[in-house]
Amino acid sequence: MAMEKTFNAAEAEARIFEAWTNSGSFRAGANAKPDAESFTIMIPPPNVTGALHMGHAFNNTLQDILIRWHRMRGFNTLWQPGQDHAGIATQLQVEKMLAAQGNAGRRELGREKFLEKVWEWKGQYGDTIVNQLKRLGCSCDWERNAFTMSGAPGAPESDQSGNFHDAVIKVFVDMYEKGLIYRGKRLVNWDPHFETAISDLEVENIEVDGHMWHFKYPLAGGETYTYIEKDEDGNIILEEERDYISIATTRPETMLGDGAVAVHPSDERYAPIVGKLCEIPVGPKEHRRLIPIIVDEYPDPTFGSGAVKITGAHDFNDYQVARRGGIPMYRLMDTRGQMRADGAPYAEEAAKAQGFAKGDAFTEATVDAINLVPEEYRGLDRFEARKRVVADIDAEGLMITIEDKKIMQPFGDRSGVVIEPMLTDQWFVDAQKVVGPALDAVREGRTKIIPESGEKTYYHWLENIEPWCISRQLWWGHQIPVWFDAEGNEYCAATEEEAQAKAGAGVALTRDPDVLDTWFSSGLWPIGTLGWPEKTPEMEKYFPTDVLITGFDILFFWVARMMMMQLAVVDQEPFHTVYLHQLVRDEKGQKMSKTKGNVIDPLEIIDEYGADALRFTNASMAAIGGVLKLSKDRIQGYRNFGTKLWNACRFAEMNGVFESHSGSTAIPTATQTVNKWIIGETARVREEVDAALEAYRFNDAANALYAFVWGKVCDWYVEFSKPLLMDGSDAEKLETQQTMGWVLGQCLVLLHPIMPYITEELWGLMGTRSKMLVHADWPNYAAADLVDAAADAEMNWAISLIEGVRSARAQMNVPVGLRIPVLQLDADDAAKTALANNETLIKRLARIEGIDSVESAPKGAITVPTAGATFALPLADIIDVDAEKARLSKVLGKLEKELGGLRGRLNNPKFVASAPEEVVEEARENLRLREEEEGQLKAALARLEEIG
Template sequence: MTDSQETNRTLSKAYDPKAVEGRWYEFWQERSYFGADANAQGESTHPQTGDVYCITIPPPNVTGSLHIGHALQHSVHDLLIRWHRMQGRLTLCVPGTDHASIAVHTVLEKQLAKEGLSRHDLGRDKFLERAWAWKEHYGGLILQQMQLLGCSYDWRRERFTMDDRYSVAVQRVFVEWYRKGWIYRSYRIVNWCPSCQTSLSDLEAPIVDQPGSLWHIRYPLVGGNGEGVDVATTRPETMLGDTAVAVHPEDERYRALIGRKVILPFMERELPIVADDFVDPSFGTGAVKVTPAHDANDYEIGRRHNLPQVVVIDKNARMTEATNQYAGMDRYECREAVVRDLMERGLLVKTEDYPDAKVPRCARCDTVLEPLSLEQWFVDMKPLSAKAIEVIESQGVRYIPERYTHIALEWLRNIRDWNISRQLWWGQRIPAWRCADCEQWTVQIEPPSRCDQCNSESIEQDPDVFDTWFSSGIWPQAVLGWPDPSPELGKFFPTSLLITARDILHLWVARMIMSSLEFLDQVPFHDVYVHPTILTWEGKRMSKSLGTGVDPLELIEAYGADATRFGLLYMCSITQDVRFTEERVEMARNFCNKLWNASRFVLMNLEGADPLRVQCDPGGSESGVDDLSLADRWILSRLNRTIRKTNEALSNYNFDIAARGIYDFIWGDFCDWYIEMSKARLQGEQRPTTQAVLYHVLETALRLAHPFMPFITEEIWQSLPNGKARATDSLMVARYPQANESTWTRSESGIDESAEAEMTTVMEVIRSIRNLRAELKLPPKQPVPVMVVVASPHSEQLLAREQAHITNLARVGALSFLAPDAPKPLNLLSAVVPDVSSGTDVGVFVSTEGLIDAERERERLEKEIAQTRSRVDQTRQRLQNSSFVERAPANVVQKEQNKVAELDERLRKLEDRLESVR
């Protein structure tokens, strides 16, 4: 690889990502360019974090592999990391993985099931052995996939949320919060997954609307002569655990019954009728059954009225001994049995359809969760959230897009206590030991040998582990060394930015803010960028099982990493979700090829270039400003404008705008226009200046595009001549362009307004001639005579001076100027072009004399008009068909409407043409 710096190499004929990507990734890694040393100093400052820029990636599950959402997330990560690094900041991105307790459990238990075993057959120690072996073997695959994408993270600092130092940090949080009285143990109704055999937080238990039934059941009144109270429920099996019936205190229908009792059928228990504000009189019959052991709201009602709890469903979702004849049944089997028995006894009043019963499901395995009353560890979130609210309100942490600020605040203001116990084995064991004698807990990091209350030696550690989010909630500080005072923590904390998907804003982001404020009295990051979700082209969630997912590794394989990154970033808008289409990645691949071919052209034409002029660092020597032609001044100005736009867009997280700007500049301005114009000038006196400008623009554009497309830009940059004169041996550590860095332009801003205005006019004239040629369907090589009518001397001078470009790029045979009032010859096709540089119009005329046979042209036009008319009519009819308009997706209807407009315009032009041929 070193030879690349010695001599300029030629680029192969076609760009082959596979031949390039691995090579450069190794090159960068060998030179440790991904790393950052806490004792080093950055060369430029960042508004919030001084001379450093630091990101810690959201640790993906150790079980994971890169999906398309990750690919977007990490394209953004690496874009920002490379951009800041090239600006001279000490830049660090810390990677790592999360132990993902419940996800790993699911994988391992599935494996065991295939062997006909359960984790209980294996025992805790053997199970953990397997888990670690599995993690060593398969874990971290996703990090290797990030390397394929080009991610320049500091791999030497890779962390895992269950490595030793990390575990100590997690225990420290638990112990300190316990000592402050913020962590307590309590019976609570928790979401229990009978399949995963663990409790879940509310955030892991999405409520799903599901069609069900509402059963109206009669509970006979004690001493009521056949009278009764009707209650309505979606879960009749839980009636076996009822300990009261509740009504609203203001409900006239039931006022007289408050204080009386009903008989619970089958169990033959007497239940009091209590009055509670919580009851909604409009739901069902207005009277509800109360099951404190199996419903969170009923639990609260039970507390208010001192009701007993009767547990009727166990951890396996089977009915307990307390249910007599139903004991041992599955919950759904029991539901059927209860309903059948109620019917038999004539106590089932009616059954209604209930279309949207709210059912909590396990986010992992989709099993319907069972609310159970269990003893768990809880964190009191109120004291923690107060500080976080203050910081977010004062923009101490900024959410991008801004709407997430309100969402985060709303959640924090309504925060509930957090159940952090999980009945799993793989995870961080909770550092709490219960005494068999006094039943008190000893909580500390070092395993104790005796109870700290009664000195008894019969103590046993809580078998539960922490909710995974409890450990990842300290990620940014822990990976930088906390709780030890490390140079990294001093240098890189608070970090600059957190990039995340929206679904873990609460699970993770808010909790990191709380713990960092608590332990370090600092925010963990200044900005939170919530990246868009990638949807299918139709706007639906991508789904592996429906086959609508896209595998980023397949994209990298087919198009290369640069094209995959660029295509994703090109779609990454700040305002809305991304509707994915592979065409964008294809377009990005074509863009890579375009850049490659343009670079080959430049390299082939640098032969004999003056080494002083073809410089690596613009401004390093004679500027040659006076030699510049209009095209030179224009492309340099456009370059500076693009640089400015890119830097601004990246500062504002507008990745799509930045990508489009670079695309339009390289493909449009540079390749389509400047390179085309340079072809003639490379043959003449202006060759040295043209070579210098070509070199400068290409070299700068490579630096500009590098954070988006690191591999191809490095490959080309290393092939440029004068490698030895460069300040760095790799593009990834070269300086990112700034709009005013070049001495090539006269103005301070680097923008040359008059050159841009004049060039726009020249380009418009060329475009209008090309359009007229197309209208005439002229063969590409056939020259046409063109007349321009100018209204100002400035326009005339400009077009006369730039005549060569016009004749070359629009195949003009002879260009002549006419005064506005001069008589014009017959059979002309015309267009009007605004000359923005003079504020007047330029008329462009192409004579059709001798180019076409008028008779045949009329026939041709009439035929085309007839065809176009019939297409307009067809499209209109389709749009008038209401069933089409109602059923077709909005974008399809819009497409049809645009088509009508286009065809109408075309028709108008054809008719004008026909008029002029007469």
Template sequence: LGDTAVAVHPEDERYAHLVGKTVRLPLMNREIPIIADRYVDREFGTGVVKVTPAHDPNDFEVGRRHNLPEIDVMTDDGHMSAAAGRYAGLDRFEARRRVVEDLQAQGLLDRVVNYTHAVGTCDRCKTIIEPRASTQWFVRMKPLAEPAITVVEREEIEIIPENWRAVYFDWLRNIRDWCISRQLWWGHRIPAWHCRDCGGITVARESPSKCAKCGSAQIEQDSDVLDTWFSSALWPFSTLGWPDQTEDLRVYYPTSLLITGYEILFFWVARMIMMGLKFTGQVPFRKVYLHAIVRNAEGQKMSKSKGTGIDPVALNEQYGTDAMRFTLAILAAPGTDIIWSEERIQSYRAFANKIWNAARFLFVNLDKFEGTGATIEELAAPEVRAGAPYRARGALGLVDRWIFHRAARVTEQINEALGNLRFHEAAHVVYHFFWGVFCDWYIEWVKPQLSSADREVAIAAWRNLFSVFEAALRLLHPFMPLITEELWHQLPQRVGAKSIALERFPGERADWIDESAESQMALLQEIIVAARNIRAEMKLDPRRKVAAEFAAPDINVRELVRQNLDPVLRLATLSALHFSSERLDPAGGSVRSTAQFDLRIAHEGAVDVRAEVARLRKEKEKLARDLESKQNRLADQAFRSRAPEEIVRGLETTLQARQVEYQKLAERLAQLENQMGGASDSGAPATP
């Protein structure tokens, strides 16, 4: 009903002779021209398309190129307007039905065919949206976009991750004029007044009393409001008092960093840059960090209307706000979206519990130590912590040298990661330091020293422990602010200290660096882990201590272990460690070999060999059946063709792990059977 032309492709020879002629529009009895335009896809359908400039954005552009009239055949409420002729007043869907009937009645309808078509709908109510030309307010964008491109090219503004620079440039170099008016109930009303007498428009900062053109008092403000993003684009400087030259504007504009989601890089970030340059002559910020979007387990963007969202309040109540915050931080790798899963937040709730339990261990044992006359102020006051590390009997133990070295290195890594806006890396580093280094190794290593009868040793141990603990709390605070705030206040603080958030973040400590302590502790940890792994393979009772043999050709390695024998025996659950400079014979025991040492636990005395052989034979048979089942399944081409790729890959990975497990089990069984004087087939089933 609103067609004003019929278009064909200019190179389509089928219709070249018709270009410039006119046709009569059915039902409206209106002559419209046949035009040639490259917008037409000559391979689609007949290669002839009707043009409705008032009701299609592409047709609108075609109409502008060919000076076609724009006939609006709809009203604001979805009914047909007077321009629709006999269909005026009808609902749009009823009008469609009538048009089909009338075309059929006049013998003009060839056939009706269903097409899959892209139809716009309202996000909230799902009503079908009708494109419709209307009078709106626009901002000419090219003059604003060019300076915004220049400042990013010159790196006056840095966009992180860097790959979003290309997206930014693409948007701004292909920018179109911006429609800033909206027909909404709420918003910043457009500061323009229409004159009822002369039709003139008066734009003013303050409400005018008369028309600027004819002087009439019959003026009315435009009912449209500004696009939300237009108002938001002014935010960096309007919140600081602009257009007045306030002290806040002078001090805080431009700001250093903007953190936001990548999906509004154009809607908000680019427009803030353009408006900032236009109205202040300066960039609004120096860096833009574009963070990830949190998606659900299926990879969908979270949406209330689609029911794909999660309730963060409920999750915070269930798992804790710190666990939620840490989960989001550690998963926020630049350039990748966060796939949410409850397993993740559960593991970081466990991390929060680990920290709390470590603190509880410290304070419970401190209560006992205070019974000897010591006070927490003597052990953990701010000035005491600042003086760490502390020596006992004139010497600083290896584990203390190591923990302060690790604290210094971790502090460097976290500061570098935060400085480069790699929050996930900083979260990973502090996680492994607090859980692995501090809790699992350092606290366990120094437990005997904390209750030592030698008061000097005990006091030095407590002071060093509290110093590292408090520094670790400050490192962790940006990621877990609540638990760190609570625990920090359990320690003595300087007079007037209000919050851990206001304390100095840990900085460089070159005086703590000790590479020798790092390498020596790494070797001792490797020995302890090797012993634990052997014990696990032998399925020894976790509480049962057994003797082990240790061989190292380097006398310095043997001496290092001798000097730290007590913690090695205690943490490896060994009753004794017999030293040798020769390589160890694997027969009759389980051995771990590295370039620096061999560690062996003999079967005799550690296990009941006959019972262990019987158990291993049963386990081997069970594992062989499992391997055969998985091999047969993977050999089944019907299964491979039907199963999802990730299922097949997972089964292949599991099979490989089981084969390694089978090989190790067979080797151990063979050793025990040889020890008994028997024989065994230690081969593994063939790989499919």
């Protein structure tokens, strides 16, 4: 049955993936040679709530390329798939579902019933992204699909196959007993909507219109001082008596929790009042609190007034100042972001707090109990309280000015509400105690981070690491295995029975309601998915893993934590290489977002162009450390590349290649120059692809294959083979059919890791095969053995002449269909032989009317040099030289103006320093392309000068 005219990706992809799955092609160890070395990749587990986006598509394409490449080479491969339970995201989805159905909410249902609903939701929707990854062609061992909550209490039978939950609980208990996990009070990102602590990665900082309020903090007892302000040269520009210190803030509602005012040690303006007290201008006058004026390196003397209020319980920078200076920290808000309504009347609490300003000792526990919110603000939303505070201060005449200002405000990426820094009791990993081995692993080269810039970021984060908050105030997740008695004593154990045994019979225990941060459980991903703490065959065979491919943005949140956790638990690095990539952006280098309307949906791309085109695009733009710019035009171009390969195979089929080839992978014996040449070129590209993939240069592998398949095979070899296939002797024809069949088969093998679908389809169509392409043997022939120097020189000479003539024709704007004469000025013996052997094809492909030998070129001819020969094109009577000069000069003039503007922007330090990185990169790329165009235009003009 003859091949279809085109490859129907929509029909073929589902059919081919099913065939791979049914044959067990992706199972761990499939196609492995005896005693093969293992090769393992752990998928960065997408959220169970997730849908495939371009970042997933890019990331998983690169992983699949490596897995398919190693599998074809006979490695014992495992690509471990799975999903993260995504605490906040999943809880949000289920609460939305309950609300839409009109059912009772989370609190009305209670914890147990709500978790039943979550497991039901997971069973119904949890495989969405898995099915989407399959559409991309991802060859994970899907039978081993893991889940970070498998084996958890209450999980249905379908999620009881793994023991991930047991691994997480065991690690917590072990680390707790070693003193690596503790409960304490620290400042965390607090989401008032979900009423939980969240990680930095779940905070989105957005620039918004805001205000900076400038207030007077009166000095205690009406004291005054001489305020002197000087210019850069030391000249006095302002001198006046003041009875206050000026403070600027974007969050007036937090003034109620101030513990001090800080100024820089070098700031001479405030030297007379350092150590004195000032009054917070909020609350009942008779109970106004006094706070000390202190020095610290944090305030910037050149910003605002140079004086900073320190509210340690509601600002991360202030928290560090408060800890350094022993300043009390007062929590003002409840878990919903409302001003606290609990506690004693304000006067009593203010009186307690007042003692701290006078130097009394304090503890976080006692300060946390103090509610410094006056009665009139209690229970108000924080933003409503802000309005009231500002109005009250203004009414008292203590407001200096209000400044309109752009401010960076933190928002919860899922809740969309403003995040509140909050001092709360949480569970922490004492990261300082476990970070050392993770640093040493990279410093000593046992784990390599690509690109190298990632290592600097890794060192910076880990050398300045803070305690890691691992508790979340959610219901969906691994519940913290700690129980408390009535006195607050802690009993950490894997089960309630073990905790009770530790506490003693009859002691009433209550379990901590919090759950673990998902980064804690996903930090155990490599060992947790392989069956640890059991000594499983998978642990023995596939751990440590090999390569981790992930986004630069989670280097700290996930990669570094996996390093720390695996080294702390099993004393081994989890992988030897970390390949980091940037965000996938649009074709202009801008971040994709729904608001900008520039989001590209990978599933829509697959529907329109097929998975192979998207995968090849991903590979082609995967330069190490490069900006990832995706455009539909590029994807369409690679779809056309697949069509080019398909058409070459159709040509082969119509010329008897499939019948003569019979699916053989043996290297054919060649006598014909063109066949010797293409066999050598195939060996060259095999070595180039292997070297590129070994070095994680996916773009180099893709570009080498593109140039070889489209250029060398589909264009040159197909054309050069036509005389042999159509007019050659039976022996020449058979040899060329066998060579073409082998070369096209090698194209399919080499392309398969990047374009698995179309290559698998063609592999089956080209002849009888012993196995599917997914398990075909990767070649190991060498260019040194297969390149025939004479054939190589001859064919490359012929191609060079054709390309030289084509280039000259294009530059001189010679009509495409016009056949032109060519003059041979000189030629050595090798050139003469190459011309004689290939003249018919050279004339046809370069659209040459005839080739005549002459001693010198006539006026109006342009030269085309090749190795060992010189040719000339007499164009004076063919083109209008003056018109061409005028046309090219006009284009060049316009281009030079554009270049001037681009160079001016890029030479401006302010533009380079302040413009977004993607804008600067786009300007540089634009300049490079325009300079290339300028060079081509100047070369064309120079050639026109030859003509006259």
